């Protein structure tokens with residue numbers, strides 16, 4: 044059985060040890076930042092490439108974002124994804140309801156043109172907004188089964204078993220295809236794109252779709268930093284000489 | 300509209316800690332509205348959990364009873380049942396925990412009702428016919444103030460953000476059984492196998508976590524962290540660099556895309572303290588950084604620090620701990 048797989052990713056800034064906000068507190072100041080996708084989504088891309096490599100078929104990456112989000116599509120293509128689709132927005136961030144509605148429309152457009160996706164993969168949650176819901180909303184709108192937190196996928200004849208970690212072990216779920224899964228980091232180790240992949244990605248055709256924006260009911264007032272919890276670090280010494288002081292700390296905390 | 304329905308999860312016979320935090324969070328909204336606080340749980344609710352619900356000020360506890368919900372229900376089926384209950388009750392707000400399981404159930408509820416869902420909230424209050432709320436972004440490095448307009452507020456409470464506290468006066472916690480209809484098609488997603496790691500201390504609940512990053516240098520390098528964790532009755536954690544290098548399983552990863560921990564003590568060995576790691580450990584009561592670099596963010600943010608090579612300190616520390624224990 045061959046597999047036709049769609050992967051959804053989101054372009055986000057890659058902040059370092061500190062996040063700087065713009066003066067109006069409406070967004071992260073990205074002047075000095077690069078952009079990436081969440082590790083969950085990187086793993087979803089890798090999983091699609093591996094599954095298609097093993098079972099045959101084709102893979103597509105889709106993103107809802109501004110024109111510059113093409114960069115994230117091309118990165119996915121350089122890792123081995125076949126096609127890219129940009130659902131093009133302005134610079135504004137769309138909330139989960141609006142994003143899910145627009146992605147659903149886009150998927151219906153792609154499927155009306157003959158693509159039938161056996162699997163649609165999302166990241167478990169985006170790195171910035173962390174809404175934990177876009178994949179599930181799209182699945183409901185398309186009337187397909189969906190599970191989150193997935194760390195293994197094994198397709199078998201029109202079905203798939205999927206595995207996820209739970210507090211004290213793991214559970215395996217069984218789903219009919221077509222299905223939707225929200226992927227968690229740890230499912231695989233994403234590859235570093237090879238030179239050939241990067242050259243292909245540069246030339247790849249990106250399909251563009253124009254979405255309708257629906258009101259999602261949430262309006263941002265401002266972003267801010269949580270109050271600083273800790274001011275002063277207490278030094279317990281240097282190197283091996285600090286062992287007694289650290290052991291004393293263990294005693295103080297009640298571990299010894 | 301006169302009640303808030305809160306999704307509660309059990310941990311054995313008692314109410315899960317995350318659910319107690321969530322009830323405390325939801326209660327502040329119930330009080331602000333003058334609404335009753337209701338709880339809903341899957342399956343029969345044991346007496347000890349009922350006592351916890353009473354202490355949290357719950358007026359009515361709904362037990363969802365259905366064959367399809369026995370043991371192996373997928374979140375989709377639980378959400379469908381909650382939805383039926385909500386249709387019956389007409390709740391003004393539905394609140395769940397921001398834990399993996401509850402968040403997934405709440406997302407299904409949101410998809411079914413086509414209502415907005417605000418994830419990982421730290422605060423909420425009624426305002427201008429809707430709600431003003433604060434929610435977590437970037438796993439907790441940033442907060443976002445949001446105004447929510449909706450017929451019903453769907454919220455999850457950010458883990459470890461609200462300390463669980465009993466209500467001033469306990470609730471009646473009247474027990475109601477609810478038998479949802481549930482569509483057969485929900486059966487299509489089922490848990491077909493479940494396995495427990497068996498023994499061991501889980502990362503999420505360990506009293507102490509000994510965590511290692513790039514500074515550990517290799518899979519073998521984690522041996523000394525294992526030894527220390529075992530001596531102290533704790534678990535081993537790691538940074539994403541350790542998982543990406545294949546030194547540790549991703550199940551051990553602490554951080555934004557790994558596990559959030561809140562132990563009494565978090566020991567970060569050779570971890571720089573990038574924001575995405577920090578959000579996974581910042582809820583620890585105490586943090587100790589062991590690092591060669593005194594300027595590393597982990598060092599400047601920790602409560603305690605040792606500057607130096609972890610490969611020198613950790614063996615000396617294991618010996619010291621054994622001596623104090625009078626073993627070895």
Ligand SMILES: Cc1cc2nc3c(=O)[nH]c(=O)nc-3n(C[C@H](O)[C@H](O)[C@H](O)COP(=O)(O)OP(=O)(O)OC[C@H]3O[C@@H](n4cnc5c(N)ncnc54)[C@H](O)[C@@H]3O)c2cc1C
Nearest residue numbers: 512513514538539554555556557569570571575576591609
């Ligand atoms: C969206 C997103 C999500 C992410 N999620 C996570 C996550 O869940 N968890 C996570 O950990 N990371 C996550 N990351 C990655 C994160 O940004 C950092 O890259 C990672 O945490 C760094 O790991 P590290 O501290 O081990 O390595 P480094 O940053 O390389 O730091 C190594 C530290 O070890 C010290 N050191 C070196 N040798 C020694 C020695 N011998 N003794 C003592 N100290 C020594 C160095 O001084 C340095 O401070 C995420 C990134 C992104 C973009």
